[in-house]
Amino acid sequence: MSKVQSTVFLALQTNDDTRPIIEAIAIDNPLAVVNRMPAMVKIDAPGRLVLKRKTIEGITGMDFDLQSFHVNLISLSGNIDETEDELVLEWKQ
């Protein structure tokens, strides 16, 4: 079997808190695919996915604490790096 193409994903609950987060991901990751399922949204991206605080704040016009997305987080994959400004998921290979 040949190797799979590496993808990372982030899955969030479907609710009003996550709408601007999903919108921001779509803006910052043009290759991301947003899959909507009952009660959850799974976003797949080839190799790397970034969530930026500034983009979310630009959409809502309010301050956003990036760590608060943990409350609505369902699952993710990839190596993770989180600072107060962005969350990055990526495969090194």
Add this chain to the structure above:
Amino acid sequence: MSNATTPAPKKLSLKEKYAQMTRGLGWETTYQPMDKVYPQTTFEGIKIHDWDKWEDPFRLTMDAYWKYQAEKERKLYAIIDAFQQNNGHLNVSDGSYVNTLKLFLTGISPEEYSAHRMFAMLGRNFAGVGPQIAAQMQSIDELRHAQTQVHTISQFNKYFNGMHDFRHMHDRVWYLSVPKSYFEDAMTAGPFEGIVAISFSFEYVLTNLIFMPFMSAAAYNGDMATVTFGFSAQSDEARHMTLGIECIKFLLEQDPANVPIVQRYIDKWFWRGYRLLTLVSMMLDYMVPKKIMSWKEAWNTYFVQNGGSLFNDLERYGIRMPKYWEETVTAADRLSSEAWNTFYNYAAAANFNSWCPSDENMDWMSQKYPETFDKYYRPRFEHYRELEKKGQRWYNTTLPMLCQVCQIPLVFSEPDDPTQTCYRESSYHGMKYHTCSNGCRDIFDFEPEKYVQAWLPVHQIYQGNCFNPGTDPTVEGFNPLAAVLEYYHFGPGDNMDYHGSPDEANWLKWKGLVPRTEEPKTDEPKAA
């Protein structure tokens, strides 16, 4: 009183805050040598040179942890209140759906509690502050999961059978020894094997299979309560998964000698976890009335695609895909049907109802499993249905041989032949031991001394250890199966076929529906 003109001190960045709150907290002990304080960190052969290299990539500190956990609890309990006050149990797609919750409460929730115990032990046994804190947070999370699941499902317990005494059943019932022994195996291993087993192989590689398709299916089937506890737990799970991948990278980066040990742990615990997920395969394909995704689709998405990406990434450390992973891909066409057939057979001895799949379910299976369903499984289920029509619903009363490692009955097929049952045999000190697969056989052969001690429910029943105190098996007309079900605390309605069950009758009454015309007879052995 602060001076209004003094500028506020600069807020610490997340990285600085994490460093301040997790580093420099530990110390070198002087009254006792460190290896006596942390006696379990060396015997597995894992070499750690610098514990401070372990970092939580979420950089979650205790203050943030409590803040977000409190928010999750407030959200969850508000929904549980609303669910109870509005008779939410009446809004699920069908009464038969509740059987998935019976399986969840008896098979999964007690393991959340096992995980709570295990991570408390890991928090004590790791010699570094980073993993100590992460393990302590996870220990608290797991206790929360057990509690919230019990609280949420208690509403269903008021109206449906099979969920009373879940804790009592967990330590006794044959199929519940599968998840129970899985966690006990991990807990009795060394701390590094334990964390690779649960945090990496289970949480990171496999847990998505439980929480994502099943919780989404719960939503699709109108079960607001389960979706809510599921997603509340899952929001912690993402942090646990992170611990899983960080612990693997940490172990692999600390010393090249760790690589073969970690690979063996991954091989073993991937296979153990895969076997445990057998229950999930039949939940997705047979038990949820409104389907969301087949087991095969879920396995392809979450293991083949996502796991494949992970192992591509780990290749740089010299780690390969887990041994026998190809067999899991072949078996994806068969797993759920082999499992559901088993529970159809042993419906008298389970705490939930099983049933013959409907035409609609079988047509869906034909479409999802074009290579196997019509050829191997449809004829069998149609045969069962013919028997039901004649009033001869088939209940298997012969106890099956169990795998010495995973404790599942030997019901899986040979990797290269779906029509042959897979049996493997090993010898140890002149005794024969049986396993269900190449994966379980290898696990047994590496540590026979551990697995010969397994508490196998079928052996225990035959040895007379599964009767209530005072039971006399020598009296005339003694019914051993009925006595075992008493020992399990099964009452009428907890077991047998869904059609004709008290749960079905109640559901039809509450919903104002008409019963099916053909009721299978239930004249076979039943709980006392």
